Each structure stands twice: as structure tokens, then as C-alpha cells.
Amino acid sequence: MSELLVAKGITKVYRGPREDLTVLRDLDLTVNFGEFIGITGPSGSGKTTLLNILGTLDTPSSGEVWLGQMAYSRMSDRELSEFRSREIGFVFQFHHLLPDLTALENVMLPGLLTRRPRKEIASRAAALLEAVGIADRADHLPKELSGGESQRVAVARALINNPSLVLADEPTGNLDKASGLNLMELLSSLNRIQSLTIIMATHNEALLPFFTRAFRLEDGKLRPLGR
Template identity: 45%
Template sequence: MTQELLRCEHVSKSYWDGNHDLQVLQDVNLALQDGELLAIVGSSGSGKSTLLHCMGGLDQPTSGQIFFRGQNIAKWSPRALADWRNQQLGFIYQFHHLLPEFTALENVAMPMLIQGTSAQQARARAADLLERVGLAERGSHRPAELSGGERQRVAIARALANKPALILADEPTGNLDDESAQQVMQLMLDLNAEMQTCFVIVTHDQALAASLPRQVSLQQGQLQPNKVTK
């Protein structure tokens, strides 16, 4: 039986633009279960990335609360939040954000080294993850020597490095051609099934979202009713 992993309760977010408050999120309520696959769909400017940043503790809601396994993350210290992000969350972005001076294997190992894992163990797990994403022979290559799809697969491997409970992916296929996008999407689906890691995938691509079992739509900062597609 699955358990609740993360919950947003009445989350709103606004920014002061110099003249007035710009409302980005309005009273968002959302619950995630362990191992779930969720697509958050919406047009550019609908608040998708802001919601993802609040869910990952990278931004604070103006009002409302976010709970992880029943704990209010707003009550955690900056150090506790940083440790939580390192150990329980993985982030994937439209642009891979790999460190250009390091190899694929070193990029994947980095979160484990930050956590305090020994170099030997980190390299061994990084090699295993690269094999799982189909890049066993590319570990010694730097990002500039990889294709766009390969770089994104390295980014996925890096996000999984510390065996997180939750992966937050912001337009992970938005910078890829159609074939590479399909490969990366299928990889995330396979890894979810294999590892039971929860994936939340923000996208404006309706076809991509339709491949996930659950969708929610964000329109002008407001969450619309869930749509079950499978």
C-alpha cells in the first residue's frame, strides 16, 4: 500500500514587481503518493516551474504549507532543507546543467560525494547508473562530447544518485528533438517502474503528459481537477 509522500495545502505565491503583487500560484492543493507518476501541464507562464520550486524547497510560498512525509518543510532550518534536497530529492531541468569540466561519471557521482559517500562507492554507483540509462561506454566523456539526449540521460542518472524518493523534472524533454524526447521520457517511465521513485514532470507537451497515468493542469496559477489518462 502506497503512502503519502508530499502534500501542498493552499499554496499561493506572489511576487512584487515594483508596482503591485503578481499572483503566480493561487490556493494550490496537491498530494503525491510514493512511486507515483504525475504530469503538471500548462502553458508558459502558468506557474508550473514556480510550483515545482516550492515543492522542492527552492522557493517559499507566500501562503500555504508543504509537507514531506507529514513534516512541514517550512519549519526546517536551511541546513535541514539542503540535506533533504540532497538526500530525498532529485532535480532534472530542460537544460542539463552538467558541470562542463567533469566527465559524465564524475557529474553523476557529485551528489554522492557531497553527501559524504566515499569516492570509491560513489564512482561504482555512478557507473551502475550510467549503465542503467544506456551510457555505460560514455562515462569518461565530458558534456561537450555528448549529444543532447545523452546529456539529459546523464542528468537523470545524477538525479537518481542518492536514491531519492522524489524526482522533480522541469520540461526535461523541452530542449530535445522528438526521437530523443521519446527516449528520455521512456527512460523515466522505466526507472519509475524499476525503482519506485516518484516522478513529477512539468511540461507544456500534451502528448508527453498523456503517457503518464495522472495529469493535473495549471492555468493562471490555479490547479484544475485531476485527469486520469490510464
């Protein structure tokens, strides 16, 4: 398997007026194409911080991240923004759908920022809604969707630009057990069928069987977990 993402020596320190808080300590992670990586740990352990660094939304105090052949630290803010839009999809704990746009329009939105033809983007968005199992909800507003359906729209939106990597931060956190398991089945299916590379943070260790590899984040380090 070939490497997609490599993080080396990642340290993150938050400077405080009285003392500093070190969240990540010389952390290493290598992710291969087509893996579904799970990162577990309690609230406050640094899972979101790590995903933000891997997704170019935050910078480490020291260390480097490469996605493909691109080193994050060597890109300007503008280059990082364009790179993030093109190569990384995000799914958060809350779906963050725009309330006045339909499901289809919400999925299309990141694609419209790439200046590709609107017709092409609409066609891909419709295909993605079909892939996540809610094509019949394409014209519905977020208020007309269940929590599980809204997260499926968020997954489709994350895929609109055909990213190399999807980062999912507690995507089942606001869902009931059944909806959460359905979403995990969807992500697992996308990983298997489309070889989609996913890194997901969760505090729910019952979800570990879905991952190809899993780690626990504690004391600022990633510790491999058996399945």
C-alpha cells in the same frame, strides 16, 4: 497507496512596485509513493514556481508542503539544504553538466557532497549510467555527448543520492522529438521498475500518456486531466 508529498493551500505572490502578481492560488496537491505526475500548462503559468516550492528552492507566500513527515516551514535553511540533497533529485530543461568533468564524474558530484566513501559513490554512479543506457559514455565529456545522452546523465545525477522524489522541469524541452520520447521512456521505466516517484512539468500535452496522473496548471490552480 501511501502519501509521499502533500502540498496544502499553496499561494505564491510576487510583489511588484505597482501591482502584485499571483502565480499560485490556494493550490493543493497530494502525490503517492511511486506515482509519475505530469503538470502541463503554457509558459508563464507557474509550473517552474510550483516545482521550485515542492523542491524547497522557493517558499510559498502561504501554505505548507510536507515530504514524508517533514514540513518544509519547520526546517532551518541548513536543514532544508541537507534535506534537499538527501531526498530530492532535480532534472532541468538544460542538463547543467560541468564541462570539464566526465559523465561519470558529473553523476558522482552530488554524492561526494554527502561524505560517503568515494568508491561507493563511483560504483553507484557507474550502475546508474548502466541503468540509463549510456555506460559506454562514462568517460566522455559533455561536449562529446548528444543532447539526449546529456539528459540521461542528468537523470543519473539526480538519482545518485537515492532520493524519495525526482522533480523534472521541462526535461524534453531542448531535445528533438525522438530524443524526447526516448527520455520519457526512460523516466517511465524508472518509475515502473524502481517505483521512482516523479513530478514533471511540461508544456507538451502529447506526453500525457506517460503519466499515471496529470494536471493542467491554470489560473494558479491544478485541474485534473483525463488520460
